[in-house]
Amino acid sequence: MEIPRQTEALSGRSQSPGSLTEQLRPGLRGELVLPTDAAYDRARRVWNGAIDKRPAAIVFCATPDDVVHAVTYARSQGCLVAVRSGGHNVAGLSVCDDGMVIDLSRMKKISVDPQRRIARAEAGLNLGEFDAATQAHGLATTMGVNGDTGIAGLTLGGGFGKLGRKHGLSCDNLIAAEIVTADGRMLRTSASDHPELFWALHGGGGNFGIVTAFEYRLHPLGPALLVGSVLHAYNQAREAMRFYDEFSRGAPDELSVDAALVTLPSGERAFSIAACYAGPLEAGEAVIAPLMKFGSPVESRLQAIPYIQIQSAGDSLFPRGRRYYWKAQFLREIADGAIDALLDCYAKAPNRSSLLVFQQVGGAIARVPASDSPYANRDAALDCFPIAIWDDPVDDEANIGWARDLWNAVRPFSTGGVYANNLGDEGDERVRDAYGGNYARLAAVKKQYDPTNFFRLNQNIRPG
Numbered sequence: 001m002e003i004p005r006q007t008e009a010l011s012g013r014s015q016s017p018g019s020l021t022e023q024l025r026p027g028l029r030g031e032l033v034l035p036t037d038a039a040y041d042r043a044r045r046v047w048n049g050a051i052d053k054r055p056a057a058i059v060f061c062a063t064p065d066d067v068v069h070a071v072t073y074a075r076s077q078g079c080l081v082a083v084r085s086g087g088h089n090v091a092g093l094s095v096c097d098d099g100m101v102i103d104l105s106r107m108k109k110i111s112v113d114p115q116r117r118i119a120r121a122e123a124g125l126n127l128g129e130f131d132a133a134t135q136a137h138g139l140a141t142t143m144g145v146n147g148d149t150g151i152a153g154l155t156l157g158g159g160f161g162k163l164g165r166k167h168g169l170s171c172d173n174l175i176a177a178e179i180v181t182a183d184g185r186m187l188r189t190s191a192s193d194h195p196e197l198f199w200a201l202h203g204g205g206g207n208f209g210i211v212t213a214f215e216y217r218l219h220p221l222g223p224a225l226l227v228g229s230v231l232h233a234y235n236q237a238r239e240a241m242r243f244y245d246e247f248s249r250g251a252p253d254e255l256s257v258d259a260a261l262v263t264l265p266s267g268e269r270a271f272s273i274a275a276c277y278a279g280p281l282e283a284g285e286a287v288i289a290p291l292m293k294f295g296s297p298v299e300s301r302l303q304a305i306p307y308i309q310i311q312s313a314g315d316s317l318f319p320r321g322r323r324y325y326w327k328a329q330f331l332r333e334i335a336d337g338a339i340d341a342l343l344d345c346y347a348k349a350p351n352r353s354s355l356l357v358f359q360q361v362g363g364a365i366a367r368v369p370a371s372d373s374p375y376a377n378r379d380a381a382l383d384c385f386p387i388a389i390w391d392d393p394v395d396d397e398a399n400i401g402w403a404r405d406l407w408n409a410v411r412p413f414s415t416g417g418v419y420a421n422n423l424g425d426e427g428d429e430r431v432r433d434a435y436g437g438n439y440a441r442l443a444a445v446k447k448q449y450d451p452t453n454f455f456r457l458n459q460n461i462r463p464g
């Protein structure tokens with residue numbers, strides 16, 4: 001279905017760049033920020049402080065018409081376009097040098113229909129804002145674990161978090177999406193409207209256009225969920241990792257168990273496990289009990305915590321502006337050889353902020369056939385990735401090198417697959433690893449909706 005426009009698109013082909021910029025500004029309800037503006041330096045920044053790009057223009061859109069306006073202008077100029085919502089992409093693909101950033105972060109309308117259990121959410125919302133609005137009605141859908149992440153990038157690449165094993169990926173809960181395509185059309189996509197395009201939006205990322213709003217299926221939840229967390233000393237980490245592997249693989253769908261190698265403020269290393277039960281509190285206690293009983297943790301806690309608080313619990317670990325690098329891969333299990341490699345490499349972490357993370361997937365995510373959506377790696381059990389975090393550019397090499405070494409050491413034990421949203425700038429082969437057998441179909445949809453690869457600053461699928 002084509003959504004009627006309120007304003008006419010610009011044609012502008014015969015005009016000078018300067019006059020076109022002026023033509024763009026009055027047509028916008030939102031804000032245009034140029035390099036000469038005082039707001040520019042802040043406006044060009046993204047979550048990862050290691051990204052330092054200088055676009056020629058940043059368009060803060062206020063409405064879908066603004067998005068059409070910006071796309072049409074950029075096309076008329078042959079201008080490189082980056083699309084930004086939450087700004088969390090680790091590789092900094094949502095900002096560019098010289099081109100135009102089309103930013104949706106100010107488009108934050110959300111309406112929740114508690115009877116039909118549906119939310120319509122504009123693309124500029126972050127997870128914290130989305131969770132707060134849906135939990136106000138005792139509802140939720142799968143989102144990630146950091147409140148500052150954008151719903152847009154997260155959903156378009158898949159989206160997993162504490163509810164994924166019970167309710168599937170964020171994109172599995174999509175009912176419809178409104179999108180501006182490369183030719184400036186506004187389309188509503190759903191299972192019946194532009195179904196191939198709608199299929200491609202289930203993990204295919206920002207390749208097909210700019211999504212302005214998502215419609216999600218919601219589920220009753222909370223307000224409080226049971227969370228069990230334990231911390232094991234590093235000299236117990238080998239056994240604790242074996243336990244984690246077995247415990248997480250036997251978990252019911254309601255249980256999501258994430259873990260990490262961490263360094264405590266004292267400088268000691270440790271293995272932390274956190275289990276969250278998305279069901280009745282009493283039932284959760286029995287399910288989490290084996291975790292609480294295992295070994296001799298140096299710390300352990302079992303608590304009922306409001307879902308919104310659980311969702312923001314890790315936010316302070318990932319503030320905007322620090323330097324970040326990570327490299328991810330999926331595992332089906334944590335083999336003994338992988339444990340040795342991980343413990344050995346983590347011990348060489350160049351600073352105390354750096355982490356090795358396991359994020360559990362599986363459950364309902366794994367029961368969706370791999371070709372039902374672009375997100376192909378449905379059979380994975382864990383997403384495993386080192387996260388290097390530092391502040392001084394002189395430490396770039398040591399931190400990036402450490403994360404790559406760790407990734408290489410675990411590589412023999414991985415499925416070979418990767419989550420598109422956790423890819424850095426890793427080349428075409430790795431994009432194919434994310435999409436597997438779905439790549440050719442994605443390339444065909446790309447050819448239909450974006451034949452010139454106008455949207456190419458992403459995990460790029462070439463029109464085919």
Ligand SMILES: Cc1cc2nc3c(=O)[nH]c(=O)nc-3n(C[C@H](O)[C@H](O)[C@H](O)COP(=O)(O)OP(=O)(O)OC[C@H]3O[C@@H](n4cnc5c(N)ncnc54)[C@H](O)[C@@H]3O)c2cc1C
Nearest residue numbers: 085086087088089094144145150153154159160206211458
């Ligand atoms: C601290 C942290 C925690 C994370 N935790 C999780 C997690 O628990 N689960 C999980 O699944 N992922 C997680 N991620 C990964 C996250 O899903 C991706 O980084 C995602 O791209 C972020 O979306 P964004 O809108 O914030 O990003 P942006 O940087 O704004 O966008 C990323 C890319 O998405 C595309 N895009 C963005 N907005 C639009 C739009 N409106 N229309 C079309 N394309 C668009 C563009 O190609 C853009 O380059 C995490 C990331 C971080 C940094």
